[in-house]
Amino acid sequence: MATPVIEVENVFRIYETEAGFTPALRGxxxxxxxxxxxxxxxxxxxxxxxxxxxLGCLDSPTTGTYRLEGLEVSSLSDDDLAVIRAxxxxxxxxxxxxxxxxxxxxxxxxxxxxSDVPVAExxxxxxxxxxxxxxxxxxxxxxxNELSGGQMQRVAIARALVNDPSLILADEPTGNLDSATxxxxxxxxxxxxxxGKTIVLITHGAEVAxxxxxxxxxxxxxxxxxxEERAFEARLAEREATLQxxxxx
Amino acid sequence: xxIRDLLYETFTxxxxxxxxxxxxxxxxxxxxxxxxxxxxxxxxxxxxLVGQLGLNQSRLVYISCYPGTRQVSMDDLKxxxxxxxxxxxxxxxxxSSGKVTNGTKSLDTAQLVGCDENYFTAVGSKLTSxxxxxxxxxxxxxxxxxxxxxxxxxxxxSSDTDVVGQSIRINNDSYxxxxxxEASSFNxxxxxxxxxxxxxxxxxxxxxxxxxxxxxxxxxxxxxxxxTKTFLVKYYGISKEDQDYSVSVTTMKSIVDxxxxxxxxxxxxxxxxxxxxxxxxxxxxxxxxxxxxxERIRExxxxxxxGARSSDITRQFLLESVTLCIVGxxxxxxxxxxxxxxxxxxxxxxxxxxxxxxxxxxTAVGMATGICVVIGMIFGYGPARRAAKLDPVESLRYx
Numbered sequence: 105m106a107t108p109v110i111e112v113e114n115v116f117r118i119y120e121t122e123a124g125f126t127p128a129l130r131g132x133x134x135x136x137x138x139x140x141x142x143x144x145x146x147x148x149x150x151x152x153x154x155x156x157x158x159l160g161c162l163d164s165p166t167t168g169t170y171r172l173e174g175l176e177v178s179s180l181s182d183d184d185l186a187v188i189r190a191x192x193x194x195x196x197x198x199x200x201x202x203x204x205x206x207x208x209x210x211x212x213x214x215x216x217x218x219s220d221v222p223v224a225e226x227x228x229x230x231x232x233x234x235x236x237x238x239x240x241x242x243x244x245x246x247x248x249n250e251l252s253g254g255q256m257q258r259v260a261i262a263r264a265l266v267n268d269p270s271l272i273l274a275d276e277p278t279g280n281l282d283s284a285t286x287x288x289x290x291x292x293x294x295x296x297x298x299x300g301k302t303i304v305l306i307t308h309g310a311e312v313a314x315x316x317x318x319x320x321x322x323x324x325x326x327x328x329x330x331x332e333e334r335a336f337e338a339r340l341a342e343r344e345a346t347l348q349x350x351x352x353x
Numbered sequence: 354x355x356i357r358d359l360l361y362e363t364f365t366x367x368x369x370x371x372x373x374x375x376x377x378x379x380x381x382x383x384x385x386x387x388x389x390x391x392x393x394x395x396x397x398x399x400x401x402l403v404g405q406l407g408l409n410q411s412r413l414v415y416i417s418c419y420p421g422t423r424q425v426s427m428d429d430l431k432x433x434x435x436x437x438x439x440x441x442x443x444x445x446x447x448x449s450s451g452k453v454t455n456g457t458k459s460l461d462t463a464q465l466v467g468c469d470e471n472y473f474t475a476v477g478s479k480l481t482s483x484x485x486x487x488x489x490x491x492x493x494x495x496x497x498x499x500x501x502x503x504x505x506x507x508x509x510x511s512s513d514t515d516v517v518g519q520s521i522r523i524n525n526d527s528y529x530x531x532x533x534x535e536a537s538s539f540n541x542x543x544x545x546x547x548x549x550x551x552x553x554x555x556x557x558x559x560x561x562x563x564x565x566x567x568x569x570x571x572x573x574x575x576x577x578x579x580x581t582k583t584f585l586v587k588y589y590g591i592s593k594e595d596q597d598y599s600v601s602v603t604t605m606k607s608i609v610d611x612x613x614x615x616x617x618x619x620x621x622x623x624x625x626x627x628x629x630x631x632x633x634x635x636x637x638x639x640x641x642x643x644x645x646x647x648e649r650i651r652e653x654x655x656x657x658x659x660g661a662r663s664s665d666i667t668r669q670f671l672l673e674s675v676t677l678c679i680v681g682x683x684x685x686x687x688x689x690x691x692x693x694x695x696x697x698x699x700x701x702x703x704x705x706x707x708x709x710x711x712x713x714x715x716t717a718v719g720m721a722t723g724i725c726v727v728i729g730m731i732f733g734y735g736p737a738r739r740a741a742k743l744d745p746v747e748s749l750r751y752x
Contacts, residue, residue: 162745162749186657186660186661187660190661214659215659218659219660220355223355
């Protein structure tokens with residue numbers, strides 16, 4: 105069997121704050137196979153952003169191991185992590201994070217300057233990435249801030265694709281879009297997956313998560329299966345009801 | 354990250370903040386302009402002086418001597434020639450002034466020089482027409498005169514007139530113009546008469562106001578000056594206290610040295626101005642770069658997420674500040690030479706030392722550029738490191 109793209113084992117991430125130690129992740133284990141489309145769902149403060157940052161090699165676990173395509177990355181230096189980000193990862197952000205007053209093409213080519221891709225190869229690769237997200241060609245030379253939200257996010261997806269990464273990480277990619285545009289963006293992700301990309305999506309919306317093959321839930325820094333999550337929600341609802349009764353009485 | 358990419362990022366960033374960048378580099382512009390104006394002007398003045406003084410004059414020694422007890426005599430000059438053999442010759446000069454006229458126009462206080470035939474060799478006079486005074490005229494006290502071009506201009510109103518052979522009057526006597534020479538760079542409107550003629554006909558006093566010496570070709574100018582002074586002090590028995598104002602020996606070398614001393618104070622002033630404005634300019638650059646980093650925190654976070662290493666970020670911001678400084682330097686160099694030309698025009702008019710041509714020296718341009726690079730590095734390093742140290746996660750979340 106092929107090496108999984110993501111193998112996370114018993115990862116803890118503890119932040120040191122003035123108030124003491126705050127655990128954001130408490131023993132997370134997760135495996136994502138090649139070609140999988142996974143959604144991680146959880147409310148804000150659940151630790152899903154922390155998990156995302158660790159998966160994206162932007163942050164390192166306090167303890168535990170994280171192997172990306174079999175490569176142990178939890179103990180790498182900052183510079184080595186930068187190389188991993190440049191060559192193996194693609195990010196899609198909620199707020200797009202495109203460079204303003206810069207052409208679509210330049211934005212898509214941005215990761216290539218950090219992975220040392222020869223200048224001659226850059227434009228063809230950017231064109232290929234932009235074509236695969238279905239962005240009309242007449243927009244390539246437009247400045248990024250002239251585009252609509254949906255177009256911007258598709259440019260951002262093209263940027264995430266351009267270095268042909270092993271893993272695409274998307275953090276609330278539809279959070280700033282209306283539902284119709286959001287659906288178009290999710291279709292783009294689906295399309296990516298069909299082309300063999302591994303995608304991890306983070307969201308708090310069930311409709312968005314529904315596009316994925318598999319959903320894991322995160323609460324208080326722990327991952328849960330769908331059944332556990334349902335049980336948890338049931339307990340929450342019950343407590344809410346009790347509290348309300350108490351308030352009325 | 355390739356150099357080409359770095360340059361692209363730098364120029365895009367500077368272009369995005371054109372106005373702010375231009376205002377920020379003003380300090381650098383002024384500082385560099387001051388340095389360039391200074392060096393261009395000083396080099397220009399030196400070049401024009403050295404050029405005008407000519408090679409001949411580098412062998413020229415002016416000796417002024419006031420023994421106090423008696424007048425300097427022709428015999429004293431012979432003794433000097435004998436005792437300081439480094440001289441090819443020494444010649445006596447007497448100065449006076451008088452009213453000069455050619456019948457139509459006149460000069461009320463023209464400078465009159467009484468000299469011998471050797472004098473012209475020593476000071477390096479350039480003949481434009483006619484001939485110089487001959488040895489016979491000089492010993493015999495002939496009524497011949499050599500005039501400079503400025504006298505021709507004043508008396509005849511045009512420099513094209515052929516005045517050789519014409520007669521002019523100095524005070525009450527008539528003289529024949531035998532030759533015309535170029536006007537000296539320092540003082541024009543001079544008329545040169547045989548020494549005996551001047552002392553008997555014009556001034557009436559057989560005084561030697563100055564001795565002009567002409568060194569042998571291989572003589573060392575500093576040595577000859579020292580020897581001359583030592584000899585004269587001993588010869589006239591001048592006391593130690595008096596020797597500095599009683600005897601003065603000036604060579605071209607000592608004039609150039611003196612010039613250097615004068616220039617040094619000017620140079621110090623300009624260097625201070627330049628230094629202060631460069632530091633202020635550097636702080637301005639630093640301030641702008643800090644603002645830049647703060648404004649672009651999200652962009653920095655994004656670049657890091659896309660794979661930029663800390664060193665890529667450092668280089669990007671460092672190159673930005675260095676480029677700003679270099680652009681400031683280029684403007685400063687242009688402005689500096691403009692200023693040098695303007696000042697040169699002014700100085701030439703005032704000092705009457707002929708046209709000063711500011712010198713564009715590669716050393717000065719190289720030095721100015723070097724200073725800019727160093728300032729850009731020094732003041733850009735802090736902000737650049739600050740950008741590089743930003744945490745990508747926090748930066749991406751920064752609003």
